[in-house]
Structures are given as structure tokens and as C-alpha cells.
Amino acid sequence: MKRVLAAVLALAVAAGGTLTGCGEKEKTGKKDEKMSAAFICANLGDKSFNDIAWEGFKKAETELGMDIKVVEYGAEKSKMEPALVDVAEKYDIVAFEGGEFTEILEKHYEEFPDTKFVGFDIDPTYQVKMPNYFAINYMQNQGDYxxxxxxAKMSQTGVIGFVGGAEVVVINDFLLGYVEGAQHADANVKVATAYIGDFVNSPKAKELTQVQMTQGADVLHQVAGAAGLGLFEACAEKTGIWAxxxxxDQREYFAESNQKVADVILTSMLKRNDIAIFNILKETAEGKAQYGTLKRWGVKEGVTVIVKNDFYRQNVPQETQAYIDExxxxxxAGEITMDTAYGMQQEQFISIRESVKP
Structure with a gap:
């Protein structure tokens, strides 16, 4: 009966017509000695979270000889469940982002005891009960600190900006780190905040960025996936603004295609999905991965850190660089800690956000 359900859901994927795959030819069964891994995401091409995750898969293909594939389910969340079931039938390892996929997996993991599942950006309070599930929580509040x-150090006006995708806990976790880090550097700093409502509406991101500029923001941070590209466009159209x-490393993505945009991106706060994904794929292949657990990775592990490329070193004063390094x-070392949006009461979060409003 379980296999019948899987077949029905797989047919639903095919009928939907919007899922696309790229990479090597998919396996026809689990008996092949060549280990395979699939990545399910809304879409590639965001020049952000999904693209860097895919880099980890490509490294596994090159260095570990894995058979890899990406499945893009698009904007329709109804396609998430059939996509998961479909690839679980065919691949040894299936990776995805977020709690929604985790909830779907809870309904189906027993149907695929030989398939390993990897979820990232998982709530740190989540209790893993599935023996074939490896959950990763990124401490983005550390990197955004x-x-x-x-x-705050680079601002000439004392006002900085933050444009998030949707007002959800993971984005608010970024924001808390950003606000507290800014206040550490300048107790009087103001932080303009706005949410797009999704992660695809780039024109709206541009409009919100322009509004924040009128409030005095001269250094602006986007945490909005593909939508955040609109923030870069707005910053590139005005002098004296950093993004x-x-x-x-989003500057690197634009260095050849759009130099004007590239040259306003002072740095990026990395969530090294490529490192995390490659490591877990490698450990799985070696039989060393501890499935049935949740791992928290942050600054100490080199996963949530800011880019310090040549452009950063050329444009950030040495004194400020030393300050950030410290x-x-x-x-x-655990000497500095910061609040997290996970488990925080909404009233407390709003109070913190409003206390730095321009």
C-alpha cells in the first residue's frame, strides 16, 4: 500500500509538469554501487541559499563520484510532497530545506528505511525521532551579529537597513543578530526593517530599500533569497550606499555580469550550505554520519560568517576589520552570545525591533 501511495504521488509530480531536474542521469534502483543524492528546492538561480547548496552537491559529484540531481518544485507548495516521495524512491540521500519538508517527511520516512534524509534550516528545538533523518540548524544570528x-561601523548616518523575505522565525533570527551586533558597535544605531512577504518579489524589495534610504539608511542588508536582488539594484542606483x-558571496555572482551591482556589495553573511552539504554527503558515504540527530553549526564551525574577500579588505578600514575579527x-569562543528568535515571545521580538526603529 505504501508503494502504491508513492506511485500515485510520483504520478502527481509528472502530471504537474512544473518540476524540473538537472544533473546526472537518475538511478533506476538502490542496488547500484554508485551512491546517489537529490536536492529538492523551489528553484535554482537565486544566487543565494539554493545555489550555494547545489555547489556542495556538485563537489560531491566531482570528489566522491556521486550521482546527483536537483528537483525544482517551483512556487506551488502542493508539489512538495510528491517531489519528496518521488526522489525518495530513486535516491540514496535526499536533502531539502525547512520545517515544512520535515513535517512531510514525518508522514513518509518509514516507507523509505534505506533512504537517508538531510534537512537544513531546521528549528533548533526540533526533536529528531526519525532514525534516517539528519537535521541541521544554522546559527545565522551569530553571522548576522x-x-x-x-x-554600524561603516554607516555614515547612524542608520542601517534590513530587508527580509517573509516575517518568519528564521528571518527574524537573522534580524536579532543584526540588531544586537549593530548595537554592540554603536549603542545609538537605528535599524530600519521591512519584509517583502515572499522570497521572489524583487521589485518590491527594491521599493522597500528605497524607502529605507529616505529614512537615512546607508548600509542595507538583504535576507530575502532571489527577491533580495532588488535591494542590490536600488543600492547601485544611489551613491554612498553599501549593501x-x-x-x-553575492558580489562574486555579479562580478562578471553586472559590475555596477557587484561594487555596492561590501560583503555577504554566509550560510555555508556548500560546506555543510558536502560534509554530510561525504560522512554518509563513509558510514560516519550520525543520523537521527540535530546539529547546530555557526561561527565556530566556519558555517555562518561574513565574506572577507579582496573587495572587503580594500573598502573596510583596517581598524574595523580588526574589530570584526575580534x-x-x-x-x-562563546564569550559573546546573542538572542535567538527561536522560542522568543513575539511581544519581546517586536519590542527589540521597534526599539531601534529610525
């Missing part, structure tokens, strides 16, 4: 401190990217070391 550094981003906020840098923004901070997210997840990947903060990074203190966070890694």
Missing part, C-alpha cells in the same frame, strides 16, 4: 556590527548580501573570535 558580525554583519550588523560591520554595518550586504546573504548566504553566498568579535568573530569571541563568538567562536
Amino acid at each position: 558580525l554583519a550588523g556590527a560591520l554595518a 550586504i548580501g546573504v548566504d553566498a 568579535l568573530e573570535g569571541q563568538i567562536a
